[in-house]
Amino acid sequence: xxxxxxxxxxxxxxxxxxxxxxxxxxxxxxxxxxxxxxxxxxxxxxxxxxxxxxxxxxxxxxxxxxxxxxxxxxxxxxxxxxxxxxxxxxxxxxxxxxxxxxxxxxxxxxxxxxxxxxxxxxxxxxxxxxxxxxxxxxxxxxxxxxxxxxxxxxxxxxxxxxxxxxxxxxxxxxxxxxxxxxxxxxxxxxxxxxxx
Amino acid sequence: xxxxxxxxxxxxxxxxxxxxxxxxxxxxxxxxxxxxxxxxxxxxxxxxxxxxxxxxxxxxxxxxxxxxxxxxxxxxxxxxxxxxxxxxxxxxxxxxxxxxxxxxxxxxxxxxxxxxxxxxxxxxxxxxxxxxxxxxxxxxxxxxxxxxxxxxxxxxxxxxxxxxxxxxxxxxxxxxxxxxxxxxxxxxxxxxxxxx
Numbered sequence: 001x002x003x004x005x006x007x008x009x010x011x012x013x014x015x016x017x018x019x020x021x022x023x024x025x026x027x028x029x030x031x032x033x034x035x036x037x038x039x040x041x042x043x044x045x046x047x048x049x050x051x052x053x054x055x056x057x058x059x060x061x062x063x064x065x066x067x068x069x070x071x072x073x074x075x076x077x078x079x080x081x082x083x084x085x086x087x088x089x090x091x092x093x094x095x096x097x098x099x100x101x102x103x104x105x106x107x108x109x110x111x112x113x114x115x116x117x118x119x120x121x122x123x124x125x126x127x128x129x130x131x132x133x134x135x136x137x138x139x140x141x142x143x144x145x146x147x148x149x150x151x152x153x154x155x156x157x158x159x160x161x162x163x164x165x166x167x168x169x170x171x172x173x174x175x176x177x178x179x180x181x182x183x184x185x186x187x188x189x190x191x192x193x194x195x196x
Numbered sequence: 197x198x199x200x201x202x203x204x205x206x207x208x209x210x211x212x213x214x215x216x217x218x219x220x221x222x223x224x225x226x227x228x229x230x231x232x233x234x235x236x237x238x239x240x241x242x243x244x245x246x247x248x249x250x251x252x253x254x255x256x257x258x259x260x261x262x263x264x265x266x267x268x269x270x271x272x273x274x275x276x277x278x279x280x281x282x283x284x285x286x287x288x289x290x291x292x293x294x295x296x297x298x299x300x301x302x303x304x305x306x307x308x309x310x311x312x313x314x315x316x317x318x319x320x321x322x323x324x325x326x327x328x329x330x331x332x333x334x335x336x337x338x339x340x341x342x343x344x345x346x347x348x349x350x351x352x353x354x355x356x357x358x359x360x361x362x363x364x365x366x367x368x369x370x371x372x373x374x375x376x377x378x379x380x381x382x383x384x385x386x387x388x389x390x391x392x
Contacts, residue, residue, distance in 0.1 A: 110310070111310055111311055113359060114306065114307055114310040114311065114354065114358055114359070115307055115310065115311045120358070120359050120360075123359065124359050124360060124361050127359075127361050128361050128362045128363075132361070132362075132363075142375070143363050144363050144364060144367055144371060144372070144375045145375045147355060147361065147363060147364040147375075148348075148352075148364075148375045148376045148379055149379075150351065150355065150361075151347075151348055151351030151352045151354075151355055151364070151376070152344075152347055152348050152351055152379060153351070154350075154351040154354055154355060155346065155347030155348055155349070155350040155351030155352075155354070156344075156347045156351075158310070158347075158350055158351070158354060159343060159346065159347055159350060162310055162316070163309060163310070163316050163319065163320050163323075164316075164320060165320050165323055165324050165328070165343065165346075166324045166328075167324075167328075167339050167340050167343060168340060168343040168344075168347070171340055175340060176340070179338070179340045179341045179343075179344045179383075180344045180347070182382035182383065183344055183345075183348060183379040183380065183382045183383050184379065185382070186378035186379045186381070186382040187375075187378065187379050
């Protein structure tokens, strides 16, 4: 992903693009917003937006101040996963979410998405357009099943990191992987069923 | 559950008990609070608390202004469910959550539990003490697996009713039952596995 420049001018331009992007994503959703429209709103050349950030997805990640690109992370995890992807997906999710430097930001994002409809709409759009469609395509499962898999993971995240409900809040990674894998495998393992 | 009286005195006493209960649950959590302690804080006889509300669980439901008792609903759904409980649980959850008169209250409760740590602690306690322990015992599955089942359902609720992410937000009940049942069945069907 393109890094920001150090020169004040570059920083100012970058910030103009990001605030324009936040407006566009909030007004039009992730699907409706375009690099061209963001560039127009920021009064810069679209090429500059590409130069600073790369894809629309990368602009979104920077605009929402995400510590990482969820879609990229999911792609990487799925790429490394074998024929029974559930345990790898769960290990990957736990590894990322248990990292203190990113956990606070992500918990904050979930809090605002749940509390505030404007944020919810942006997140909603990104999740359904990017994450659900992508996982659905890459695993060859129907979108509604990909959403069911997302439910399992979102529920785990909310119970463990936001509400901190026991016993899942302080359970070890491998205990969670063991108990959650059958459910997740029933959904995302469907493309290549685990040997029974 | 005992109904409140119509006389002003009774209403006043009932309200005293409820505000005392909210304080006690917030301070001590669901597990720590007692009918006796709530009665003492409300300066009434414990028998009066039982008379107005019934069990501590019922006091909690009234104090949190829940439209119904989640534990009772879960008990009823599980009691009606056959050897493969997942579809019945999902149908029951969708029937209750799609009822407009209760949906707003429940969505509001989830919003405040996620946003506010004080509410979160009370909900957290009630869920882990009552719901998880109970489901775990009634289905004969380990608590962590009951929590995994709760993750699936909480994720469905947050995606469909709070974030309203497609395609799950506007999917029909039977489509959701079809896509979610394998995952839920892998967890709560474990006690009496569905015929494969």
